[in-house]
Amino acid sequence: MTNVPIRALDALASENIWQITTDQFQQHFEKIGLQWLSEKRDQARFFGPGLSLWQGQLKVTEAIVNFSSEGQPNRISLSIFNRGDSDSEFVNREKFEALVESHRTKIGQILAVSSTERGKDKTSAVAAEGYVWVKPPTAYLLEYSFQREVKSRDLPFRPEFIRLLMAPVPKTGTTPGGGAVAAKASSVTKDSLATNLKREENGDVVIANVPMVDQGPKGYCAVATAERVFKYYGIPVDQHExxxxxxxxxDGGTSPAKMYEALNKLEGRLRVRVRVIENWDYKTFMDMVGDYNKEAKRADKREVSAAPRGGTIYIDEIYGAMDGEVLKTSRIGRDRSGFGKFQRSITGLVDQGIPVMWGVMLGLLPEPEIPQASGGHMRLIIGYNLKTNEFLYTDSWGAEHALKRMPIANAYTMTTGIYYMEPMK
Incomplete structure (x- = not known):
């Protein structure tokens, strides 16, 4: 068995954590895998084996540290368990509740402070439950959530996450379960979003200030993309919620239909509107395959079959058998109006400061090195350049994927869906 090096995060619980600078933070933590999620250094991330707090007493999967505009930590989230990164196969309800209780007891013993049961936070995306400790200068919230068993709908119990949130004790006396870290409806107005737009001399028009998230190795691109948009609107909803x-x-990611349904569920609570510009549609997909095969025949390339097997159409396989250049010619050449609408819709949203949730099929056309080589994916379009005929986009894989560009024709070719959210007011 390979020994995993201990990566101690103990300094996150020190009394002076809320006063240190980003430079001091960098100096202290760079040796244990500190990852800045943006060039602004407003979020730091630790991920992987060996992470722990309080001299190894609390094992951690991931830690996210948020910094204020003054450059000091103002919120820390420690993932103790989450379904995406942890082994949840054998965790039933009894074991999950025992896991929560053991951590509640352990944290209480470490802090030597009694906890207060917060109950469900009905302002959050999932109405998570939690326990609060206040030991100045820090307030702690142990928060957890699970899917309840519903036998009538054939839904089994499913553990979702356990996390420890830390924040400085507010002067008002509220706790992390109150104003410090709880999710809330957007306070951003639609009219204010355009102030985030930057127009560069080279023709780039780009939305600044879109937070970065690193989804890690799991197939959470869609929910990580949603997290980034929510945070851009000032709503602290994360990918695990x-x-x-x-x-x-x-491993399977998120189906477009369930993603859209999920976002719609949160419209009223979080005060956002969800809109679809383009979604996967059986007829449209089959028409695209037909157009592709006509162009493939003309170009003396192999045609593809979209015939179902056992009543199922395997979309990834169909795309995987296509030649990307042939598909580009067939999509643009046979649907010029659709291509024009695609370009106008996205540039219009960017001009309003609204990032576009962009569903794509990777592997059709060459891209710079990315963690996922093929298959369905979701990313954000955050800008455009009409001088170079490019869209500017970002992937949720950390700072090095913050701003990339692609010819608009290539972007249209690989598109499988386009969605956006905007504040209600």
Whole structure:
């Protein structure tokens, strides 16, 4: 058995954590895998084996540290268990509740402070439950969530997450379960979003200030993309909450239909509107396959079959058998109006400061090195350049994927869906 090096996060619980600078934070933590999620250094991430707090007493899968505009930590989230990164196969309700209780007891013993049961947070995306400790200068919230068993709908019990949230004790005396870290409806107005737009001399028009998220190795691209949009609107909803609502899986990702349904469920609570510009549709897909085969025949390339097997159409396989250049010619050449609408819709949203949730099929056309080589994926379009005929986009894989560009024709070719959210007011 390979020994995993201990990566101690103990300094996150020190009394001066809320006063240190980003430079001091960098100096202290760079040796244990500190990852900045943006060039602004407003979020730091630790991920992987060996992470722990309080001299190894609390094992951690992931830690996210948020920094204020003044450059000091103001919120820390420690993932103790989550369905995407943890082994949840054998965790039934009894074991999950025992796991929560053991951590509640352990944290209480470490802090030597009694906890207060917060109950369900009905302002969050999933109405998570939690326990609160206040030991100045820090307030702690142990928060957890699970999918209840519903026998009438054939839904089994499913554990979702356990996390420890930390924040400085507010001067008002509220706790992390109150104003410090709880999810809330957007306070951003639609009219204010355009102030995030930057227009560069080279023709780039790009939305600044879209937070980065690193989904890690799991198939959480859709829910990680949603998290970034929510945070851009000032709503602290994370990918693990969205994974519960959207029924995401670590290896299978999120179906577009369930993602759209999940976002619609949250419209009223979080005060956002969800809109579809383009969605997967059986007839449209089959028409695209027909157009592709006509162009493939003309170009002396192999045609593809979209015939179902056992009543199922395997979309990834069909796309995987296509030649990307042939598909590009067939899509644009046979649907010029659709291509024009695609470009106008996205540039119009970017001009309003609204990022576009962009469903794509990877592997059709060459891209710079990315963690996922093929298959369905979701990313954000955050800009455009009409001088170079490019869209500017970002993937939820960390700072090095914050801003990339692609010819608009290539973007249209690989598109499988386009969605956006906007504040209600």
């Amino acid at each position: 969205m994974a519960q609502v959207a029924d995401s899986s670590s």
